[in-house]
Amino acid sequence: MTRLAVPKTYKLYIGGKFPRSESGRVYEILSSKGAFLANAAQGSRKDARDAVVAARAAFPGWSGATGYNRGQVLYRIAELLEGRRAQFIDEIRQSEGVPAVAAARQVDAAIDVWVWYAGWADKYLQVAGNGNPVSGPYFNISTPEPTGVVAIVAPQQSSLLGLVSVLAPAILSGNTVVLIASEKFALSAISLTEVLATSDVPGGVVNVLTGSAAEIAPWLASHADVNALDLAGAEALDWISLQVSAADTLKRVLAPESGVPAPSVERVTFFTETKTIWHTKALI
Amino acid sequence: MTIDRAVALAPAQRATDLIGGDLTEKSLRLHLEGLPGVDAVGLEARAAALGTRSIKTTSKAWALDKIIELIDLTTLEGADTPGKISSLVAKAMTPDASDPSTPRVAAVCVYGDMVPYAVAALGSSHSAGRDDGINVAAVATAFPSGRASLPVKIADTKDAVAAGADEIDMVIDRGAFLSGSYGLVFDQIVAVKEACRREDGTYAHLKVILETGELNTYDNVRRASWLAILAGGDFIKTSTGKVSPAATLPVTLLMLQVVADWYRLTGGASGGQRIGVKPAGGIRTSKDAIKYLVTVAETVGEEWLQPHLFRFGASSLLNDVLLQRQKLTTGHYSGPDYVTMD
Numbered sequence: 001m002t003r004l005a006v007p008k009t010y011k012l013y014i015g016g017k018f019p020r021s022e023s024g025r026v027y028e029i030l031s032s033k034g035a036f037l038a039n040a041a042q043g044s045r046k047d048a049r050d051a052v053v054a055a056r057a058a059f060p061g062w063s064g065a066t067g068y069n070r071g072q073v074l075y076r077i078a079e080l081l082e083g084r085r086a087q088f089i090d091e092i093r094q095s096e097g098v099p100a101v102a103a104a105r106q107v108d109a110a111i112d113v114w115v116w117y118a119g120w121a122d123k124y125l126q127v128a129g130n131g132n133p134v135s136g137p138y139f140n141i142s143t144p145e146p147t148g149v150v151a152i153v154a155p156q157q158s159s160l161l162g163l164v165s166v167l168a169p170a171i172l173s174g175n176t177v178v179l180i181a182s183e184k185f186a187l188s189a190i191s192l193t194e195v196l197a198t199s200d201v202p203g204g205v206v207n208v209l210t211g212s213a214a215e216i217a218p219w220l221a222s223h224a225d226v227n228a229l230d231l232a233g234a235e236a237l238d239w240i241s242l243q244v245s246a247a248d249t250l251k252r253v254l255a256p257e258s259g260v261p262a263p264s265v266e267r268v269t270f271f272t273e274t275k276t277i278w279h280t281k282a283l284i
Numbered sequence: 285m286t287i288d289r290a291v292a293l294a295p296a297q298r299a300t301d302l303i304g305g306d307l308t309e310k311s312l313r314l315h316l317e318g319l320p321g322v323d324a325v326g327l328e329a330r331a332a333a334l335g336t337r338s339i340k341t342t343s344k345a346w347a348l349d350k351i352i353e354l355i356d357l358t359t360l361e362g363a364d365t366p367g368k369i370s371s372l373v374a375k376a377m378t379p380d381a382s383d384p385s386t387p388r389v390a391a392v393c394v395y396g397d398m399v400p401y402a403v404a405a406l407g408s409s410h411s412a413g414r415d416d417g418i419n420v421a422a423v424a425t426a427f428p429s430g431r432a433s434l435p436v437k438i439a440d441t442k443d444a445v446a447a448g449a450d451e452i453d454m455v456i457d458r459g460a461f462l463s464g465s466y467g468l469v470f471d472q473i474v475a476v477k478e479a480c481r482r483e484d485g486t487y488a489h490l491k492v493i494l495e496t497g498e499l500n501t502y503d504n505v506r507r508a509s510w511l512a513i514l515a516g517g518d519f520i521k522t523s524t525g526k527v528s529p530a531a532t533l534p535v536t537l538l539m540l541q542v543v544a545d546w547y548r549l550t551g552g553a554s555g556g557q558r559i560g561v562k563p564a565g566g567i568r569t570s571k572d573a574i575k576y577l578v579t580v581a582e583t584v585g586e587e588w589l590q591p592h593l594f595r596f597g598a599s600s601l602l603n604d605v606l607l608q609r610q611k612l613t614t615g616h617y618s619g620p621d622y623v624t625m626d
Contacts, residue, residue, distance in 0.1 A: 049617055225619025
């Protein structure tokens with residue numbers, strides 16, 4: 001007896017839940033050879049709006065956790081990724097059309113990047129913060145703090161590695177994220193949300209929208225409750241006008257990069273604000 | 285079972301007109317318990333259906349402004365201070381400083397002892413009987429529980445009216461209502477209504493809070509609504525906001541139906557009495573508030589969508605409406621950093 005396979009219809013990931021797009025639209029994710037792989041939700045501006053609300057609500061809790069705690073949460077995600085290795089390899093192989101070996105290499109690299117960034121969670125403060133020298137009876141201390149809600153356009157030409165390379169540096173410092181996944185290679189992003197949903201990351205810290213970045217990104221760029229914009233995968237978009245509308249609300253904006261951004265502490269510190277405070281020394 | 289007292293109740297014009305000259309506990313009970321029961325399933329289905337209307341841009345812009353005009357901007361906290369009242373009043377007068385075209389709210393709603401500060405902060409913007417300007421509403425009668433003796437409740441009310449309150453939000457004695465002492469509740473409303481009388485013979489508007497979250501059944505809500513109207517209430521209000529559930533769409537729909545019945549009963553278009561309705565508590569988003577506007581328009585008619593006849597008791601609702609309004613005027617989504625904190 002032949003068995004009819006059950007193809008999966010994927011949904012968005014907003015506030016720790018998997019809602020359908022408010023618009024009710026879906027689009028087909030095709031393999032590199034043009035075969036049908038899955039239906040994914042095509043996110044709209046209203047989904048982006050809901051995602052920002054969820055990200056804002058999650059911000060106090062996530063940014064209030066200690067760096068050590070966030071690091072542990074991120075390590076655990078790496079463990080879960082490792083457990084789903086076969087699934088990620090399979091999805092990358094189908095959608096990118098690369099051999100299994102190359103797909104495995106990408107998954108390994110992604111997990112390594114994730115662990116590399118997780119390690120920074122309780123260390124970037126020491127690198128980016130400083131005790132400033134002053135000529136007075138007080139301390140002067142500068143310390144980086146997460147900037148808030150970061151909207152990210154994920155690299156469009158990489159399934160998992162590109163995604164991880166922009167997501168991990170944004171959330172490890174305590175920011176919450178609204179991420180527009182690669183439109184063509186959305187499978188890995190969707191599987192990552194299933195990992196996140198079963199991990200210790202609080203709902204709303206990472207929100208993933210699938211669909212057209214050209215359609216959604218302008219709404220996030222002009223959204224007054226978004227604090228920063230990572231245009232890593234926006235090379236093909238009119239990203240200058242995105243920068244212009246982001247300037248209206250003084251957002252931090254990272255310009256597009258071709259390919260996958262290399263791991264760097266600068267990506268972490270870019271989405272932070274430096275707070276400088278003074279404190280008296282003991283009065284003798 | 286309680287024993288009927290054959291005592292005459294305080295005269296209230298509406299009740300004597302409807303029930304007859306010899307108004308007693310018994311005749312009042314016979315009337316209230318003779319009201320038809322509420323079809324709960326039908327009521328909830330109707331409310332749910334009214335909540336599914338799709339409101340498009342121009343209607344939405346109209347609705348948002350209308351909602352602001354209907355808001356009783358409220359602060360009822362133990363931690364209220366004169367400073368907090370004056371910032372509330374500032375927000376009532378200028379809800380959105382970045383857009384002067386934003387309408388003002390209908391009233392500010394505060395505790396009785398804060399009325400003088402609200403009146404002072406409003407200054408010439410205080411309506412004080414005029415049609416324009418902002419009203420000061422005070423909660424009275426041992427809000428929110430209503431657990432005090434009648435003289436205390438009356439003194440509470442008189443105090444607020446003397447201080448300049450234009451509207452009194454009283455709570456009914458839910459304990460008495462639930463134990464069947466309708467006459468007691470009725471008498472108290474009549475007495476408080478009398479306490480709303482100013483020296484010049486005019487009355488402060490009386491809103492009667494039913495606290496529907498404690499009345500348990502829709503039948504009770506219908507009875508309490510009739511009771512409050514018969515005793516002379518100008519407005520019937522769902523909740524104090526201190527009890528969960530507070531205002532819900534089905535309960536508000538039910539109260540609006542009572543108001544529509546009363547309007548028809550007293551003459552309809554030829555001089556019928558219009559009673560106001562105020563849902564309060566738990567309405568936090570523009571989306572929710574628009575559902576209420578639809579319900580009012582569909583149940584009693586659009587003429588009810590004016591501050592004399594419909595109000596929202598809310599505090600955080602205003603900020604959400606302002607965010608939606610900014611979205612419509614600027615074309616991009618706004619954020620909580622662009623409205624004042626409460």
